[in-house]
Amino acid sequence: MARKKTITKDQILTAAYDIVATEGFSRxxxxxxxxxxxxxxxxxxxEFKNMDDLKAALFEKIETYLRDVVFARVVTGDPLLDMNLNYVRFATEEKVLYRSLYLEGHSGEAMLxxxxxxxxxxxINKDPELSQLDTEMKTAIFSGTWIVATGIASLKSGGLINPTDDxxxxxxxxxxxxxxxxxxxxILTKPVKEKQA
Incomplete structure (x- = not known):
């Protein structure tokens, strides 16, 4: 009779998530x-081929959490503003996970x-006016708002500033x-060219 599994894939993912959320990717x-x-x-x-396979599954779990919990919260009713406000809130409420995902190197940057x-x-495509913009302009808005939100999130997470939602x-x-x-x-739409070695 085959031995019953006592540790499941979900349990492993939960443990991996808990470690990253409380101690960072270095652990x-x-x-x-x-x-x-x-x-x-x-x-x-x-359950997993290797640690890269586990990390890929972990990023799927994290993305689901970010989409369904972190970024789903309605603050103003404007999806674009809410995404950025929720990003800042995430940085201040879940500091270790925020830093692990957005500030530390972990080989999942491209996916994130x-x-x-x-x-x-x-x-942006939920906004009647902004949805009409071309892709280059939408990318410029993404770059600009993401830079501002990341700066605010990092400084607020570190307790250096405390701006209101307004x-x-x-x-x-x-x-x-x-x-x-x-x-x-x-400035915001052109990719930065890497220096040649």
């Missing part, structure tokens, strides 16, 4: 996850950047207004 190892579950590393490698960009585009909304609206009124604005 994301099979040994630390196993220790949290009070087991050997064997169940991890029975794509997720953030796609979610932004979904939200202050943040005003800054974000200034960025949106600046980009949409100045279609010659190339």
């Amino acid at each position: 994301f190892t099979a040994r630390n996850i196993a220790s949290k579950m009070k087991c050997s590393t064997q169940p991890i490698y029975l 950047n794509q997720f953030s960009h796609d979610l932004f585009m979904e939200n 202050n943040i909304k005003a800054l974000l609206n200034d960025v949106i207004s600046s980009v949409t009124k100045n279609d010659k604005n190339q």
Whole structure:
């Protein structure tokens, strides 16, 4: 008779998520996850091919959490402003997870950047006026608002500033207004060229 599994894929993912959310990606190892579950590393490698496979599954779990919980909260009723306000709130309420995802290197940057960009585009396309803009202008608004929101989030998370939601909304609206009124604005739409070695 086959032995019944006592540790499931979901339990492993939950333990991995808890480690990243409370200790950061530097602690994301099979040994630390196993220790949290009070087991050997064997169940991890029975459920996942390797740690990269586990990390990919973890990012899917995190993206679902961000989409369905963090960014889903209605603050103003404007999806674009709400996304940025929720991002700042996330940085102040879940400091370790925010820093782990958005400020530390963890090899999932491309996936997280794509997720953030796609979610932004979904939200901008809900706005009757902004949805009419071309892709380049939408990208410029994404870059501008994301830079401002990240600066505020990082400083607020570190306790260096404490702007109100109204202050943040005003800054974000200034960025949106600046980009949409100045279609010659190339600073935010042109990719930065990497220096040649």
